[in-house]
Structures are given as structure tokens and as C-alpha cells.
Amino acid sequence: MRGMSPTPLDALTTPAALVDLDRVEANLRRVADYTRQHQLHWRPHTKTHKTAELTRLQLASGAVGATVATVREAEVMATVADDVLLAYPPVGSARLSRLMALPSRTRLTVALDSTEALEGLGRAAREAGRTVGVLVELDLGMRRVGVQTPADAVALARAVADTKSVAYRGVIFYPGHVRAPVEQQDAALADQRARLGAVLDALSAEGLRPEVVSGGSTPMLWRSHEVPGLTEIRPGINVLNDRNTASLGACAWSDCAFSVLATVVSTAVPGQVVLDAGSKALAKEEGLAPSGGYGALLDRPELVVRSVSEEHGLLDVSSTSWRPRVGERVRVVPNHVCAAVNLHERLHVLRKDTVTETWEVAARGW
Amino acid sequence: MRGMSPTPLDALTTPAALVDLDRVEANLRRVADYTRQHQLHWRPHTKTHKTAELTRLQLASGAVGATVATVREAEVMATVADDVLLAYPPVGSARLSRLMALPSRTRLTVALDSTEALEGLGRAAREAGRTVGVLVELDLGMRRVGVQTPADAVALARAVADTKSVAYRGVIFYPGHVRAPVEQQDAALADQRARLGAVLDALSAEGLRPEVVSGGSTPMLWRSHEVPGLTEIRPGINVLNDRNTASLGACAWSDCAFSVLATVVSTAVPGQVVLDAGSKALAKEEGLAPSGGYGALLDRPELVVRSVSEEHGLLDVSSTSWRPRVGERVRVVPNHVCAAVNLHERLHVLRKDTVTETWEVAARGW
Incomplete structure (x- = not known):
């Protein structure tokens, strides 16, 4: 929805949500420059703004696709993005049937950490006649979702590779627990590097080298290039920022x-x-x-x-x-x-x- | 919006908000019985549910009207309630113009605690050709909004009574700070009684005896009859309840x-x-x-x-x-x-x- 003519601020009923477009554009340029410089794919998490319009600006600035957390976000972002990552377990029949009803042009990838989720997804994809990409979710210390060990990652990646109608694309993790003030980030980064390295080594040794290694969040955004193996980042907040980020x-x-x-x-x-x-x-x-x-x-x-x-x-x-x-x-x-x-x-x-x-x-x- | 045919729970996409109608009806009966027994008006705060349908059930169960906190709530509840109390300062031209655009059948009352709010309201009501009821907001210990002393209450009530296009209807307070566990409520109630009594005495002495004395919240709901002078209560949560209330x-x-x-x-x-x-x-x-x-x-x-x-x-x-x-x-x-x-x-x-x-x-x- 776009307004027809400029409106003065005074005419708004308060409270009202405001977005400063000059600042958005500066934020977009900064992350686009950073990811280009370090050859990282930038796949912004659109849960932050939940608007098709801002996703369109992110894509125009160089984002490779949209990250989403919900089916509704997937449905809205698929109207402007042809490449959508659901960074959330695709569990439940209502969730799966709506995912499968996304436009056929949408290149859909999902994150998951269980064979239950994989089986449900494989069945739904087969019935829908589409192929869905899968990233194996790793727990690198957040302790929220994600497989726990390199061996578990290998086992689930193998199961993904062996499942019809899904395509093994790599691994994903969310380092959301890593939000120490900048001066305390070194130790957190070292830990992330070590844990991720062990998983990547184990996968490669089993012939399951990931094409995609997806990580990155706003608090550690500008140090993403210090994580060896990372191929893409998914910062969300960064496009608008907030008091906690500052x-x-x-x-x-x-x-x-x-x-x-x-x-x-x-x-x-x-x-x-x-x-x-x-x-x-x-x-x-x-x-x-x-x-x-x-x-x-x-x-x-x-x-x-x-x-x-x-x-x-x-x-x-x-x-x-x-x-x-x-x-x-x-x-x-x-x-x-x-x-x-x-x-x-x-x-x-x-x-x-x-x-x-x-x-x-x-x-x-x- | 009403569903056409019964839907099994399994068909819902999660997360989904559920309301158990048997429990709602029991909650409605309980507060209706209580207020009838104690001759209190029941004006539920509809911010809790924000639905026209549940307001309609509350009115059918004996509520005298709807309490709202926002203009949007006023607009929605005015479709089913002819008596609406905005328990919020009516400040700002956008807020005022939408309030004045409520249906002419709506008996509108607002709460306020400042001469600035009163002047803006009086001007808007005059221009709209309608009369708006006013309750003077008292601070009885919540320290959020409300005049501070009996003398301030008298001065503002006098100003309301002297303003064209508004009608002085009484006083309002929100005892939201009083949410001690039931066994610790006696002291809180005694304090509320003393503060309110002082204001009511001062108003009566000046010929400004309030027709409406509006208070009451869910945590202290069942002791509302122990507050002398109270004429109406505005519990919100009570119709649905929650973990904190339990x-x-x-x-x-x-x-x-x-x-x-x-x-x-x-x-x-x-x-x-x-x-x-x-x-x-x-x-x-x-x-x-x-x-x-x-x-x-x-x-x-x-x-x-x-x-x-x-x-x-x-x-x-x-x-x-x-x-x-x-x-x-x-x-x-x-x-x-x-x-x-x-x-x-x-x-x-x-x-x-x-x-x-x-x-x-x-x-x-x-």
C-alpha cells in the first residue's frame, strides 16, 4: 500500500510507526558494500520489517533472496522474491500445505533439525510435485534449535540427501546468543569458528560438503568475514536498527x-x-x-x-x-x-x- | 467475522489464539451476578479482547457500556455499544476529530487530567455540535495519570462544569497498582478508600458531587463493593483471565x-x-x-x-x-x-x- 500524496507528520494519529528512508538507504548500502567486499551472500531476515516493499529494496541493493520465519512471511515475500529461505522447522500439516502452495517460481529452502520434520517435508514435497531445498540446522551455542554434534549433523545431512523431493543444500545456524559488546566478541567468535569448523570437517569427510553455510546476525554482522566457511549471512535488524543494537x-x-x-x-x-x-x-x-x-x-x-x-x-x-x-x-x-x-x-x-x-x-x- | 461451519482444531495453522466459550460464559455470569448483587455498574474494558463480538456478549450479560483505551477501540465498540467510555486522555487533533466522528447515537464519555486536554476537547465538541461527558481522572497511587490532590480534582471538575459542550459526569481512577496477592489486599484497599474518600468529600463540599465514580480492575474485582462511593467497575482481563490473574x-x-x-x-x-x-x-x-x-x-x-x-x-x-x-x-x-x-x-x-x-x-x- 503506497500513499498517494505526501502527508505531513502532524496529520498522523499517534502512536505511529515511522521509517526514515534516507537512513534505510544508508544501512542498505553499508551491508551491500560489506558483503560484496567479503564475497558473502546477503539474505536479510525479513521478520524485522514484514513488508514486501522493504524486501524489494533489499533485493535491489544486492540481496540474493529473503529469509523468513513464518509461512505468512514466506507468502508475502514470495510476491517480490523468487528465492525464499524459511529459517524455521517446517512442522505441521497446515504449515506444510501452505508452503507447498507457494508459487512454483519460488526457489524454496527450509531449515530443519529432525527426521520427523524431514519426513513430513519429503512427503508434502512429493505430493506437491516440487523439490524443496534443505539446510541442516546446527546448534552452535544458542541452545534453541539445531543438532548437537558433528555426528548428528552428518546423520541428518545423509538422511536429507537420501530423501526424495528434497535437495541437500548445506547447513544453517543462528548465533543469536553472540551479542556481547564489541570489545568482548573475540572469545565468542573463536567458539563459533571452532564449533562450525568441526561440523564442516565432519560433513566434508563424509562427502556431504555444504554448498550453503548460512549464519550471521546483526550484533556480529561486521565480523561475519572472520568465520571461515560462511557463505551467507541473514541479518534482520540491521536495515532499521534499534536502541539495543546501538x-x-x-x-x-x-x-x-x-x-x-x-x-x-x-x-x-x-x-x-x-x-x-x-x-x-x-x-x-x-x-x-x-x-x-x-x-x-x-x-x-x-x-x-x-x-x-x-x-x-x-x-x-x-x-x-x-x-x-x-x-x-x-x-x-x-x-x-x-x-x-x-x-x-x-x-x-x-x-x-x-x-x-x-x-x-x-x-x-x- | 464468523466462521461458516465448525472447524476441527487440527486444521488451524499454529500458533493460533483460542477462546473457550463455556469458560467465557461462566466468567460473564460471575461478574454479572457480583455487580447486580452490589448494585455496581459493570463497564468492561474491551482492550483485553478488542472484538465487537465479545463486547456484544458482555452487553447481553448486563454490562452498561464499553470501556476503551484508543480511538480504534471506540470506533469498533461503537458498532455494538451505544455507551462508550474512553478511559484515556483525548489529546491531539487526529484523535479528537475521529472521536467526534463517532455515530451521533453514541453516548461518549472521556477521562482527562489536564486543562489542555479539556480545552481541546471542548473546542472539538463545540465544532462537532455534540456534548461529550467528562470524568476527572484521579491518581490514587498508580502514579501514571491523574490529578494529585483533592484541591486539583475540585479545580479541574469546576473547569469541566464551566466548559461548553462537555458535561461533568464524575471521577475515574485506575487502581492498577493494587495487585497484591489476595492475602495482602487489605492495606491497599484501606489506602484506596482513604484517598478516594478525601476527593469525594472535597467535591461534594463544592457542589461537584460526582454522578459517576469509576474504578475497579481485575485483580481486586471481587472486593470492589468495599470501596464506598464507587458506582462502576471496569475490569478487562476477567472475561478471559490469564496466568498472572490466576x-x-x-x-x-x-x-x-x-x-x-x-x-x-x-x-x-x-x-x-x-x-x-x-x-x-x-x-x-x-x-x-x-x-x-x-x-x-x-x-x-x-x-x-x-x-x-x-x-x-x-x-x-x-x-x-x-x-x-x-x-x-x-x-x-x-x-x-x-x-x-x-x-x-x-x-x-x-x-x-x-x-x-x-x-x-x-x-x-x-
């Missing part, structure tokens, strides 16, 4: 392209300013910044949304003499952009301070 | 009418079961239960979703020998139902284990 040092505050426009609705409690952006607009996600809270003002990052209820955000103004009045508007950068975007029906896209487009967050839900 | 002792576990149907998608990490219900399906809301986590299984409440990422919920099965397999389904009761419902497009309504209706969560967003 707190980790993985982006500058001025790289934050997403904010929530909010109105001051009450100043009745002394020392406190109440915004109309609460947990239903910002998401209640823990802050990695030492100052805590659930977000900070885009133009005054030292001012923190200290607590949230559903439709209220309590801005702590105890450190400043600045006192916004009832009716004034501010922009809040949330802690975790993926969770915040998911709460909004649409993103209002800005050039400078004018809304030039509106993107539907079309891939919400499942 | 933890507080304000409902039984078997009163929980909302759950999220989830599929086991991975058991690769030893001692752990991964569900496809994460923070985007359950919400990342703190648990009041000593066992922590983000939800518990409806049929095995001792089993807790220990941690969540966006599309993963990690079920802790360390206390049990029960081991669900990949592909099995479970139902999770989340900590905070209002936050969880807000993540779903629709609620699948069950009689026993069959989906008989589907309700659109139409009032999401703003």
Missing part, C-alpha cells in the same frame, strides 16, 4: 531508521511525562542499555521511556529541565525493532519530515 | 478461557521442547508466578514456557518424564492476556474442542 555498538544512534511517533497525553504526575506509546506500540522488550527502560527519544537519547503499560509510556525527565507540554510530539526508538514493527499495521515512510509512502506490515500473523 | 488468586486456573495453540517444532536440544509460540504469539510479559516464564500449559500448568524469542517458546520439561514429540500440539496460557490477544488477527472460538466461530481482533492498532 547499545551493543553494532550501529550508531544515527543509524536508527525506525521510531514511534508519540503524543504527550499527561503531565499530571510531577517529574513525569506520559506518552501514548506503551507496550502495545513499543513492545515490552528488555533494554541492553545501562539506563534500562523500553526506548529512548530519537532527538534526546538520554531521555528514556522508564516504564510502559499498554497504552502509556512514562518518560523519565528527571535528568533535564526540558518539559514537553500536553499535546507535544516526540519520536521514540524502541529497544527491539522486530517486536515493535510487529505491533503496527503500517509503516509511514519519511523523506526528511514528510510521509511519502505507507507500507503495510503485511506479514504479521501466521 | 497467580494473584483473582481467578482459578480453570477460569482461564484464552490459550495459544502451539506445535512442537524441535526437541533437538536435550531436556527442552521448542514450541512455535514465542514473543510474537504469547507476548513477553513478566510472570507473577514464582515459577517465572512467559506462560504455562493449559493442561499441565506446572510446565512453563521458560524463555521466548520471536517465534520460539522454550518449554521446560525438566520436572517431568512427559516428552511431547515433534508435531504434537499443546495449549499455552500466557501471562497477560491483553498483550497476547493484541498479537493475533483473530480468535478461534471453541465449544469443547471444535472451532464454532472466528472473531476478528478488529480494534488492534490506533
